[in-house]
Amino acid sequence: MTEKTPAAGSIRARVRAEMIDEIKNVARRHVANEGAALSLRAVSRDMGMVSSALYRYFPSRDELLTALIIDAYDSMGEAAETADANVSNRSDVLARWHAVANALRAWSLAQPHEYALIYGSPVPGYAAPRDTVGPATRPVVVLGAILADAYEAGMLTEAGSPPVRNPLRREIAVLSVHIGAKIPPSIMARGMIAWTELFGAISFELFGRIDNTIDERDDWFHYQTRAMATFIGLR
Amino acid sequence: MTEKTPAAGSIRARVRAEMIDEIKNVARRHVANEGAALSLRAVSRDMGMVSSALYRYFPSRDELLTALIIDAYDSMGEAAETADANVSNRSDVLARWHAVANALRAWSLAQPHEYALIYGSPVPGYAAPRDTVGPATRPVVVLGAILADAYEAGMLTEAGSPPVRNPLRREIAVLSVHIGAKIPPSIMARGMIAWTELFGAISFELFGRIDNTIDERDDWFHYQTRAMATFIGLR
DNA sequence: CGCTGTCAAGAGCAGTGCTCTCGAATGTGT
């Protein structure tokens, strides 16, 4: 059995891991500049290698792209988590919501192409594999925790929200459990709508949908997140 | 001056227009199947032509893509307009809102790749030219009209909405004028948020963001649009 | 020390967008 990954602790494994990191870094730089049209040959040129050598580390261009996507998910998730954790008054769920929302937007504005990679239209001929579902949920988990804390503090009531009927209700309940938020479906649904609006707003801003229309982007974003906070019932 | 467009009414102009239509149709079919990775050569093969001949009609692949994008905008805008027009009771703004929202989603589900073309991440190395701004606003105009009718009927009040402060307020006011909706900025802002959530929801569904999570997609979409209708104040 | 696994390099294939040139067909003006 040739062409296998070397043993875990071996020296070869270490230099191989470093090589993979290096490739990802160069590729990330290319994505940051050119977008999803990532060229393996260009990456290999930047590394002083020949293109075929890259295939020792990534079986295909899509695999390399997938690695970048996973990293992007993780990076964004971490940004959301630290933003939430940095709010010292944990019971101030409104501040936490705004902190996370602003962090998600800031992350996206800082690396627009990586955002497009994970929240834009799927790359043609490329289907996001299963490996990406884990990291992808991290921002959602953060928002779910805020929602759960608010609910536990008695801040959110089901009153006013239309009831969620089965079988949709059951699916939303499963989702709540999955992200570890103990909240009733109608409240979870409100959170999901806010989540949808949030990423809709970021996408609109990043993909040029409000160009030549809204210049006061910080204000507009803050207005939206404030409105959605009210929609959820945070205060 | 060679290589010019022939005179308006001439026979050549007609066959040329037909040719352009034919090319666009074939290209549209390819986009529907393969997505934004449109290949000029594949299109030309399908037409029994040689690839260089296509350049007689479109100066570049991007120009062909732009033509498709404009058509997609128009098609979607028309879908929204007819859906709105088909609601006979014009004062039933809630029904009109749902009709338009459902029409926009249905259009998007029917031609997902074309949706991705216009509402997904911008194609790498391709910037949407100015020609696309006109058709792009048609769905927004429809929603604006519904909003304006609701406001005129006294259904919407500014109460409850946080005030929009300048200079953002001014930008939103300009936008209202631009789409022909005579409504105060805070109400316009609510409509824009609903618009953002609406396209966020469609993007999430189309781009696989709710795969393996929500199967009851019709119900979920309807729940969202109902919630956003309440958010706006439609009833 | 020698074997074996790992690696980079190179050539090559099929595909891409795009340019340029060259005849042929075709409409227009005299």
Next chain:
DNA sequence: ACACATTCGAGAGCACTGCTCTTGACAGCG
């Protein structure tokens, strides 16, 4: 009706892409 100008399709060719396969060299391990 004829000749000119214009428009067109075809073909070759350039630079680029992802990817495969072979070859030869290096280096870690037993």
